[in-house]
Ligand SMILES: Nc1nc2c(ncn2[C@@H]2O[C@H](COP(=O)(O)OP(=O)(O)OP(=O)(O)O)[C@@H](O)[C@H]2O)c(=O)[nH]1
């Protein structure tokens with residue numbers, strides 16, 4: 631469930647980037663961070679557990695005033711993909727409003743993708759969440775490489791219900807904002823429905839809502855002067871302002887997320 635504060639009218643939509651190790655989840659967030667106008671995003675933050683090297687997740691609030699008089703922003707988080715971080719993945723998924731499954735398109739990694747997707751289903755179930763009820767977008771990443779798993783194979787094996795899918799090369803920024811746009815299109819109307827259940831569908835033309843979401847997302851991308859475009863348009867790795875915070879328990883993570891959401895909104899809202 632999105633974090634909602636009815637008093638201050640603040641609302642956070644939580645989007646989780648899930649997928650096998652090294653599929654490009656953090657690269658998506660870095661690219662978004664790099665390209666978004668600084669006025670519309672917070673810091674990239676890595677929460678770390680006690681075990682020094684565990685990058686727990688990344689968080690990126692994006693201001694997006696879309697739902698009534700609520701101040702909305704997205705919290706974008708990634709799970710650590712390596713097999714042994716199962717508990718972290720489960721925690722990060724709690725309360726997710728939407729999921730982006732970032733698959734690695736390289737042929738030898740087919741099994742890793744399938745295992746990760748099984749893990750997603752399992753972790754959601756353990757959190758009493760149902761994958762079939764969850765807004766879900768697939769990102770078939772690393773399409774710049776050779777020896778790729780065909781999109782059709784991915785769709786047959788991972789995506790039989792026909793969720794939106796995007797072919798991408800996150801490292802070059804291809805498909806990154808398109809993926810964000812797709813998940814926003816799925817999650818914003820659902821959150822609106824939860825907040826204003828009495829509002830009829832006709833109250834907002836669907837096309838109008840989609841255009842509004844598109845304006846919100848693409849309107850916030852920083853205009854990069856032509857001479858600075860690709861290949862230099864790659865995100866710095868890591869960006870200079872990537873901060874690290876230490877957390878221990880699920881409660882600490884949730885508190886930290888809420889605190890960051892508040893801090894961001896207090897700072898940015900006029
Ligand atoms: N060629 C290519 N490399 C990519 C692409 N996306 C990410 N990478 C590279 O893949 C490696 C892993 O990327 P990350 O974004 O750290 O992967 P991750 O999914 O966050 O990995 P974990 O945090 O371990 O789960 C890095 O070296 C990236 O530069 C892509 O689209 N194409």
Ligand SMILES: [Mg+2]
Pocket residue numbers: 655656657708709710711
């Ligand atoms: Mg990562």
